[in-house]
Amino acid sequence: MVQETVHPLSKYLREAMIPHIWCTGCGNGVILNCFVQAVDELEMDLDKLVVVSGIGCIGRAAGYTNADSFHTTHGRSLAFATGAKLANPELNVVVISGDGDLFAIGGNHFIHAARRNIGVKVICANNFNYGMTGGQQGPTTPLEASTTTTPYGNIEHPFNLVHLAAASGATYVARWTTLHVRRLTQSIKRMLQKEGFCFIEVISPCPEIFGRRNKMRTGLEMMDWFKRASVVENFSDPSKAEISTEKLIVGEFVNTEKVSYEKFLHEKISQINEKRVGW
Amino acid sequence: MVNIMRIEIRFAGFGGQGIIKSGIITAAAACLYSQKNAVQTQSYGPESRGGACKSEVVISEEEIDFPKVVEPDVLVVMSQHAYNEYVERVKQGGTIIMDPNMIPHEKELQNVNVFHVPATKIAEEMQRKIVANIVMLGAFVAITGILDKDAVKESIKANIPKGTEELNLHAFEKGFEYAKNLLKS
C-alpha cells in the first residue's frame, strides 16, 4: 500500500480550486468523478471540451474541470451553451447543473434546447432541493417532503425530469443515482459520443440540507435508499419512471438519432450559398 | 419639376392598404432616382390590418433636419377615419387627394385643393384591390408634379415583390391618367 500519491484523474481537475466546496456525503463529487472518468476513457481532447454550469452547488463543477469552463448566471447555462456550440460546433459542450437551475429558473431554456436539438450534453444533479441557498423547495422536491420553505410538507407535484426531457425531444435520456457509478460513467460516455441534445439525470444525496429534514441524515443513508429502492428498467416508459421511497426507477429511457440543430443550420447555410461555407 | 425647399406629404388610411409602402416608394423615388433628399417616417397601431396608419415623407433640396411632418403640403387619404383625423391639419393652400368611395362623409374645407380619385374602385376593376395605393400614387404624381414620373416608376419596381411589376406599373398609369383628366376638366 502506498500512502501519498497522485490520483490518476487529477489531471482533469484544476488543482488550485480543489478541495471542492461540497459537503461530506454530497453526491456532486461522485458525478464529477464519473464525468472525468468518462472523459478519460474516451480520451477526449480537453482543448475542445467546454464545461458550462449554472448556479447552485453543482454549478462549481465547471470551475473544477481542467478544460475551458464558464459559470453562468442562474438558469442560463443552456442558453449560453447553445450560443457557444453554434458558434463553434467542433467544441464538445457539456452542461453540468442542478435541478433548480435547469428546471425552475432555467426550465424554459431546457425545453427549448431539447426541442431545437442543439448538440449540448446535459448532466443534471437532482438533489430534490436548493442546497446552496439552504434547502428550499424546488421543482423536483417530492410531495410531502420537508424543506425550509415547506415546513408543513411539500404540496407541489414534482417534475419527472426524464419524462420532460423525452417529451421535449432529447435524443438521449437516462437516469441513474450516484450509487450507479459504472452505469453512470458508461451512460456519460454514450452521451458524449452522440449528436444532438442529450440528458442524464443523476439522483444525488444531499444529506446536510435535504436529508436531515427527511429522515436521512447522512450520505450513507441516502445511498442506502438508492440501493434499496432502485430498479433498472431500461427503455421503459419515462412517464412511468417513478421516484418514491419504495421505488426508484433508473435506466436509459431514450436513445435515438436525430439531426442536431447545428448540423441542420450548417447544411442550410451550405445549401443557401455553396460557395461560401467558410467561417 | 418644381424646385423645392421642404415639402411635407402625408399618406393616411388603415393598415393593409399599402400606406407605408406608398411613402417608402415616394421617398425612395426622390432620393435615389431624383437627386433630392427625402425621409420617410411612419406611425401605425399594433394591428397588422385595419388599424389607423400614416406614412409621412419629407422631400427637400437641402439636408433634412427634422424628419417628421408638421403641417403637410399634401395629404393623400384613403379612409374615413384618417380623413377625420388629418383633414384639418393640411397647410393653407395645400392639396388633398382622397378616395371618395372610402370616405363617404366629406367636410366643407376652405383654402385647400381637393381631388377625388376613386383608387379602390379602379383597382377593383383591375381585379386587384391590393394595388389601390399604387393607383393613388399615380394620381399623386400627376397632381403634385413634385416628382418625375419615371423616377417613381423606377422606385415602384425596386420596392414591390418580384413578378408584380406589370400589374403595379399598370395601376400607376391608371391613376396617373385619371388625375391628368381631372386636371384637364
Next chain:
Amino acid sequence: MSKKGVLLTGAHFMNGDIACAEGAIVAGCRFFAGYPITPATEIAEHLSERMPEIGRIYIQMEDEIASIAAVIGASYAGLKAMTATSGPGFSLMQENIGLAIMTETPCVIVDIMRGGPSTGQPTMPGQQDVMQARWGSHGDYEIIALAPSSVQEMFDLTIDAFNLAETYRVPTLLLADEIVAHMWEKIVIPTAEKIRIVNRKKPNVSPEEYLPFMPDDLVPPMACFGEGYRFHATGLTHDEHGYPKTSSSEVQERLVKRLCEKIRRNEDKIMRVEEVMLDDADVVVVAYGIVARAALSAVRKAREMGIKAGLLRLITLWPFPQNHVAKIAGSAKRIIVPEMNCGQLVREVERAAKETSVVFLSKLGEEPHTPMEILEAIRRNS
C-alpha cells in the same frame, strides 16, 4: 432569395433597423441571437436572411434572457455577436448584461426605445431606457451607449459599437428610438478601406502562462473556447486566474474598480458629440436621437430670427460627455434639454452644468418635440 456580399458599398434607401443589421455585418458580427419585439424586429428579420447567405449564424431564442446568454456564449466561443431588442426585452436582458460586464464579454446590444413602462407603447418612440442602460443591471459598472440620430448613423454607430466592445471587452449598447429605427432614409455605405474594424486582443503567451483576467493596459487579452488555454470564467467575483474569490474584499475592489476604470480612463477616446453653432451661443440645446433633429431645426430657425442658439448633440450617452456640457455651461446662459421621457439625461446635464440653469422639455407619446416647440423654449430663454 438575394445573394449579396458582406459589404453593400453604394447608396441605398433603407430604414434604421436594416441599416443597423448591415452595419453589424460589416463590423464582422458572425452571430446574432434575438427574440421578436417591436420596433426592433426588422433587425432580426433582415439578419435571418442575410446571415446564412454569408455563412454566418442567426438564431431566434426562446426569450431575451436566452438571446443575450447565447450571445455571451458565442462571443466566448470566438465570434463577434449581437442581439437586438426593445424596452421589455431590454429589461429581461439586464441580468446577463451584468454577466457580460463581469466576464468582460465583447458584445453589442441594440435597444430600440419605445414608450414604457411595461409593454407601454409598442409602436411609438421613447427615450425612456437611458437610465436603465446605465444602471439596469445590479452592481457597479461602466457601460458604453451610443445614440444614433439618422439611418446613416444606425449603420455607422453599429460598427463603432462593435469596435468599442472589442477594444474594451465591454457590452456596448446602441440606444436608438422607434423613429430612427423605422425611418427610411438614404445611406451611403463606403468602400472597405474606409471602414475601420477592430478585432479583439488575443493573448501572446502560452496557455501555461496565460491569466485570463490579468489586464494589459486595463483590458485583458481574450482567449476563447477551443484555443487550448483551458481557462475559467465566472460571474462570481474572481481573481486574475478567473477563479472565484467571493470572500475577498481585496479581489472585489481590484476587479470592480478595474471594470470601471477601463472605461473611465478612456472616456476621451470613447466620447463623441456633434457641436453646432456653439461658439457664440447664449442658449444651447443638448439633445440626442430623433429629438436632436428637431433641435437642429429649431436652432437654425432661431439663428434666422437673430437668436444666438446652438446645439450639442450627444452621440455617446454613456460614458456621459460631462466635459463637453461643462464647457458650454461656462459660456452659455441657458441650456435646454428636450427628451422623450420625464427627465433622465437632463439630470446628468444639470450635474455637469453646475451654476448654469437647465430647462427641461419633456414629451411623451407618439411624436417627438416639434421644431416649433423647441424654438419656443429657445425664445423664452434667450
Next chain:
Amino acid sequence: MPERMRHVPLDMEKAKRPEAEIHIIKDQCKGCGFCIKFCPQKVLEESQEINARGVHPPKIVDESKCVICGFCTAVCPDFAIFVVEKLSKEEIKK
C-alpha cells in the same frame, strides 16, 4: 450455487489472480464512508486517525480480498482513493 457452475477451469492453477494496490490519499478524504460501506469485498474500514479535514479516512483491512472492481475509485466524491493492479517484479522491470 447450481451444480453445473462448480466446475473449475482446467488451467486454474496457472491463472494468476491480479493483486490490488489500493491508494488512499488520506488528507483529501471528507469521510463520507461510501467506499467503506459499498465495497463488495469489505476491504476497507474506518480508521482511528484524524486527517487534515478532521475526519477518519478509510484504512485497508485486507488488500488481498480486493478484486479491483474499481467501485471505490468511482464513488469517491473527493478523488481520495483509487485502486490499480499491482505489478509483479518482472513487470516493473520491463
